[in-house]
Amino acid sequence: MLGENHALFIEFPEMQDKIKELKTSDESFKAMSDRYHQLDHRIRGLECSNIPTEDHHFTQLKMERLQLKDKIYNILMN
Template identity: 55%
Template sequence: MLGENHLLTHEFPEYLSAIIELKSRDNAFCKLAKRYHQLDHQIRGLEENEVPTSDVHFIELKAERVLLKDQLYQLLVAHSKLAD
């Protein structure tokens, strides 16, 4: 869907406290989250403003966002298991 919200807190509301904690304490998580946010912003901008771009480039951006989302999710799950 065009312009869909992919913020981490929207994607993983059950991990809200873990997202906040990891962003402030874990440099690796913070770096991945910043790149994820940048990509999401860029993708939504391309979609909403109908900026011309090649399909290949657009697919590459979305694929990187999915990869980062998976990595961030794994870190959130691992963090939650440690907290239990």
């Protein structure tokens, strides 16, 4: 669905406490979650507006968000 919010708290609602804890105690995790949030915000903005973007660029943004989400998930599960 276009414009859907993929914030970490929405993607992993059962892990909200662990996300908050890691964002304050682990600089690497905080940097990843901040980048993920930036990407998600940018992607949603492009999806919800009529701003033209080349498909390759848009796909790259979504791929980076997906890769970050996988890394974040792996950290949360350990």
